[in-house]
Amino acid sequence: MNKLFTLPPQRPTTQAAEGLPRWCWTVAEIERLAATGFFSEYDRFELLGGEIVPMSPKGRRHEIVREELTFRFTKLAPPGIFVAAEPQFNLSRDTYTVPDILIRPAAIKTPDLRGGDALLVVEVADTSLSYDLKSKVPLYALHGIPEYLVINALTLMTTVHLRPTGKTYDVIEELPPDARLGTWRNRLRYRSTNSPSTEAAYIDL
Amino acid sequence: MNERFTLPPRRPTTQAAEGLPRWRWTVAEIERLAATGFFNEYDQFELLGGEIVPMMSPAGRRHETIRIKLAHRMGRLAREDVIVAEEPQFNLSPDTFLKPDILVHLDTIETYDLQGRDALLVVEVAETSLDYDLKTKLSLYASHGVREYWVINAVTRVTTVHRQPTGNVYAATEEVPPEVRLVPSLAPELAISLNALTLD
Numbered sequence: 001m002n003k004l005f006t007l008p009p010q011r012p013t014t015q016a017a018e019g020l021p022r023w024c025w026t027v028a029e030i031e032r033l034a035a036t037g038f039f040s041e042y043d044r045f046e047l048l049g050g051e052i053v054p055m056s057p058k059g060r061r062h063e064i065v066r067e068e069l070t071f072r073f074t075k076l077a078p079p080g081i082f083v084a085a086e087p088q089f090n091l092s093r094d095t096y097t098v099p100d101i102l103i104r105p106a107a108i109k110t111p112d113l114r115g116g117d118a119l120l121v122v123e124v125a126d127t128s129l130s131y132d133l134k135s136k137v138p139l140y141a142l143h144g145i146p147e148y149l150v151i152n153a154l155t156l157m158t159t160v161h162l163r164p165t166g167k168t169y170d171v172i173e174e175l176p177p178d179a180r181l182g183t184w185r186n187r188l189r190y191r192s193t194n195s196p197s198t199e200a201a202y203i204d205l
Numbered sequence: 206m207n208e209r210f211t212l213p214p215r216r217p218t219t220q221a222a223e224g225l226p227r228w229r230w231t232v233a234e235i236e237r238l239a240a241t242g243f244f245n246e247y248d249q250f251e252l253l254g255g256e257i258v259p260m261m262s263p264a265g266r267r268h269e270t271i272r273i274k275l276a277h278r279m280g281r282l283a284r285e286d287v288i289v290a291e292e293p294q295f296n297l298s299p300d301t302f303l304k305p306d307i308l309v310h311l312d313t314i315e316t317y318d319l320q321g322r323d324a325l326l327v328v329e330v331a332e333t334s335l336d337y338d339l340k341t342k343l344s345l346y347a348s349h350g351v352r353e354y355w356v357i358n359a360v361t362r363v364t365t366v367h368r369q370p371t372g373n374v375y376a377a378t379e380e381v382p383p384e385v386r387l388v389p390s391l392a393p394e395l396a397i398s399l400n401a402l403t404l405d
Contacts (some may be wrong), residue, residue, distance in 0.1 A: 016228040020258050033243075
């Protein structure tokens with residue numbers, strides 16, 4: 001008789017050593033560990049400043065918004081533009097994130113992509129809203145990601161971040177999901193009032 | 206010609222993900238990593254609730270002198286069946302191990318298999334880590350049932366003696382100056398005053 005399949009239990013997280021200086025991993029080391037089969041496919045995490053931060057399982061709403069948006073971006077992408085879904089985005093020697101959507105020039109493969117080369121990073125947030133808005137904003141800004149969207153999966157409000165300056169962005173705008181921003185059923189389109197002039201590099205959404 | 210020996214670069218520490226829920230390692234996994242040759246001998250660390258916390262290195266002259274001489278003297282005073290272990294890996298739980306400066310226990314159990322309550326005495330010598338030893342480590346030792354825990358201030362040579370673990374604190378705490386004999390309640394034959402050690 002077949003054995004009943006059960007998912008391995010979610011690895012518990014920890015903050016036991018909060019306030020103490022902790023071990024710092026590099027992207028290369030994590031990749032070495034992964035290559036030796038150390039992690040299972042259920043172990044999804046980002047590496048932030050050398051620290052392994054597990055990703056929480058995503059809710060239904062999150063997944064629907066992410067999927068639909070990825071699909072539409074992919075169909076809209078002109079030649080020369082690549083839409084990457086949940087890629088490992090290496091920002092530095094000890095940091096990588098796994099954004100929901102990463103849009104980049106097709107000529108630069110994701111592992112070689114530097115922050116400043118990326119065109120657009122999109123995070124869909126349900127329970128992780130404050131995390132995506134707070135922790136990730138300085139990270140993406142410091143690495144020069146020119147445009148960063150955080151879409152609230154519940155309300156479909158989008159926070160647009162443009163023009164990275166130090167640890168933040170010069171332009172931060174909240175856009176509602178109405179005339180300017182279609183719902184996930186329609187094409188996502190927006191036009192920010194302060195768009196940089198290098199539109200040629202951007203998908204016309 | 207011999208290749209020049211260079212130390213591997215000192216690994217930096219991080220607090221980049223402070224406030225975020227982080228990956229929890231188990232003792233077993235860390236040992237698997239170690240077995241594959243992942244760590245080098247300069248990577249000295251403890252595992253606190255699944256988090257890798259590097260140890261201060263070097264520990265400091267005063268720290269080392271007290272640790273070495275105290276362990277040496279205790280070793281000579283100890284009965285045949287009492288182990289005085291220096292900087293052993295003390296596995297407190299599936300996701301925690303510490304490396305106390307001195308750990309005293311009966312020979313009936315391997316150091317590796319000890320549980321908190323099996324320890325007769327744990328000693329930490331603190332030069333720069335006083336706060337860490339008095340707070341973080343104290344609550345770990347207490348909550349895992351270590352019945353007697355000393356923290357020796359390497360600068361003043363005053364020892365804080367903790368007994369009666371209750372929850373994650375000790376009910377009985379006593380400050381003992383270096384001229385007074387420290388008497389481990391579970392191994393009184395190891396009684397010693399720090400001044401009696403030739404520390405200078």
